[in-house]
Amino acid sequence: MKNYILSVDQGTTSSRAVIFDRRGQIKAMAQQEFKQIYPQSGWVEHSPKDIMGSVMAVIAEAAVRADISADEIAGIGLTNQRETTLVWDAKTGKPVYNAIVWQCRRTASYCEKIKERYSEIIYEKTGLIPDAYFSATKIKWILDNVAGAREKAERGELLFGTVDTFLMWQLSKGKIFATDYTNAARTMLFNIHTLKWDEELLDIFGVPESMLPKVCPSGYNYGFTHKSVLGAPVLICSAVGDQQAALFGQFCTDAGDLKNTYGTGCFLLMNTGRRAVRSENGLVTTLGASLGDRPPYVLEGSVFVGGAVVQWLRDGLKIIDCADESETLARKVEDSGGVYIVPAFTGLGAPYWDASARGIITGITRGTMREHIARAALESIAYQVCDLVSAMEKDAGIKITCLNVDGGASKNDFLLQFQADILNCPAVRPEAIETTALGAAYLAGLTAGFWNSLDEIRSNANTGRVFTPDMSVDVRERLLNGWNKAVGRALK
Numbered sequence: 001m002k003n004y005i006l007s008v009d010q011g012t013t014s015s016r017a018v019i020f021d022r023r024g025q026i027k028a029m030a031q032q033e034f035k036q037i038y039p040q041s042g043w044v045e046h047s048p049k050d051i052m053g054s055v056m057a058v059i060a061e062a063a064v065r066a067d068i069s070a071d072e073i074a075g076i077g078l079t080n081q082r083e084t085t086l087v088w089d090a091k092t093g094k095p096v097y098n099a100i101v102w103q104c105r106r107t108a109s110y111c112e113k114i115k116e117r118y119s120e121i122i123y124e125k126t127g128l129i130p131d132a133y134f135s136a137t138k139i140k141w142i143l144d145n146v147a148g149a150r151e152k153a154e155r156g157e158l159l160f161g162t163v164d165t166f167l168m169w170q171l172s173k174g175k176i177f178a179t180d181y182t183n184a185a186r187t188m189l190f191n192i193h194t195l196k197w198d199e200e201l202l203d204i205f206g207v208p209e210s211m212l213p214k215v216c217p218s219g220y221n222y223g224f225t226h227k228s229v230l231g232a233p234v235l236i237c238s239a240v241g242d243q244q245a246a247l248f249g250q251f252c253t254d255a256g257d258l259k260n261t262y263g264t265g266c267f268l269l270m271n272t273g274r275r276a277v278r279s280e281n282g283l284v285t286t287l288g289a290s291l292g293d294r295p296p297y298v299l300e301g302s303v304f305v306g307g308a309v310v311q312w313l314r315d316g317l318k319i320i321d322c323a324d325e326s327e328t329l330a331r332k333v334e335d336s337g338g339v340y341i342v343p344a345f346t347g348l349g350a351p352y353w354d355a356s357a358r359g360i361i362t363g364i365t366r367g368t369m370r371e372h373i374a375r376a377a378l379e380s381i382a383y384q385v386c387d388l389v390s391a392m393e394k395d396a397g398i399k400i401t402c403l404n405v406d407g408g409a410s411k412n413d414f415l416l417q418f419q420a421d422i423l424n425c426p427a428v429r430p431e432a433i434e435t436t437a438l439g440a441a442y443l444a445g446l447t448a449g450f451w452n453s454l455d456e457i458r459s460n461a462n463t464g465r466v467f468t469p470d471m472s473v474d475v476r477e478r479l480l481n482g483w484n485k486a487v488g489r490a491l492k
């Protein structure tokens with residue numbers, strides 16, 4: 001009996017495999033961290049062997065822990081760190097360079113140079129703001145800097161893929177060469193309106209079309225893994241970028257639905273349905289997960305330093321020993337005592353977009369204690385998300401009535417209550433905050449016929465906790481005012 005879906009979540013710092021049963025409950029899980037490579041300041045790479053090795057290891061471990069064999073798995077769902085770029089030899093499968101990670105800034109000065117000339121074209125076609133973050137300039141860098149790569153690419157001997165494509169190619173021993181709309185939409189080469197690779201952009205970035213994978217819906221029968229992976233071939237039936245997986249995993253399938261993931265950074269995504277909303281507030285427009293050929297449009301904004309501010313309390317200031325302690329400290333004081341932290345450690349993203357802004361702490365007095373600092377740090381996460389939500393409300397022209405939340409820092413009840421208070425709207429945390437793996441599993445299960453409908457899945461999902469706003473208008477306005485002033489001081 002095929003009673004399980006295997007979800008593989010290939011993230012930035014670790015790979016995970018999660019086996020779900022028919023009720024969407026976790027049967028077994030395995031996780032492995034891998035090395036971050038920093039060849040120069042601002043550069044970030046992963047070894048393709050580490051990516052593959054960790055994925056193979058967690059798949060095997062999860063299957064052993066669940067005590068199941070390949071013939072019990074109805075399908076595999078893949079979800080991945082987005083934008084990270086790999087180029088490999090079409091014959092041997094050998095990568096010509098390490099994976100260049102989304103965080104890597106090596107092409108930042110090139111992006112600055114092309115901004116004036118190409119920003120409008122790029123935004124019109126891809127919904128993105130030209131930035132080193134997206135894959136296009138990473139591919140160009142590899143072709144320009146690896147000896148012989150450009151010539152080989154022009155002869156059709158090299159392939160490009162984001163991590164989903166690389167995994168599928170490797171897991172199928174070269175049989176599957178494909179990606180999905182959500183990953184393609186982050187390359188800066190894909191036209192999100194025509195849903196095709198864009199010739200003009202390929203020309204601008206010097207990327208031969210022969211390198212590019214076929215683009216399919218996120219829920220799709222991509223093909224079978226090689227039998228060496230699980231002992232017998234298993235169908236891969238979804239591939240989806242991590243943030244869009246979480247959006248789907250939170251059941252945000254209707255226009256206006258949105259979720260925020262509180263991880264190292266924060267990612268706010270809103271499904272805008274058939275409407276590709278043009279942002280006037282520094283958000284990007286991208287594609288969401290679908291089971292068919294018409295993926296929904298999505299508005300996306302991100303906060304660079306979210307949960308990372310808590311890591312800073314722990315590793316930089318050393319005022320807490322573990323992340324959970326931030327909540328205990330914050331609750332010991334009634335408010336932040338007028339202290340605001342703007343954690344612009346690497347500049348500020350949407351809606352400010354100031355790369356040279358730097359972090360500040362304002363309002364310190366003789367009475368300021370570490371409790372106030374911890375509280376102000378957690379509040380800073382909520383204020384930044386609040387700024388993103390306001391930008392999104394303006395762009396989409398709707399008022400948000402509920403924020404779905406997930407991610408590691410969403411465990412923090414204080415943070416979520418403050419978030420609800422400052423937004424003046426409920427924050428809803430599902431019982432399972434593994435929404436990324438769940439989203440990929442739902443898409444795979446629906447494609448494989450393992451589940452019949454999203455409603456069926458939803459009826460099994462446990463409702464989590466709702467944080468209801470409980471703050472007076474006066475207090476909210478005073479706090480937001482203080483935050484806005486602090487941000488003003490952090491901007492250059």
Ligand code: ADP
Nearest residue numbers: 263264307308310311323324407408409411412
């Ligand atoms: P990522 O997927 O980006 O690696 P996770 O979703 O695993 O991130 O979340 C990790 C982040 O959440 C870290 O930045 C950590 O500081 C933060 N975090 C974890 N637990 C808590 C907590 N109880 N309170 C606040 N932040 C937390």
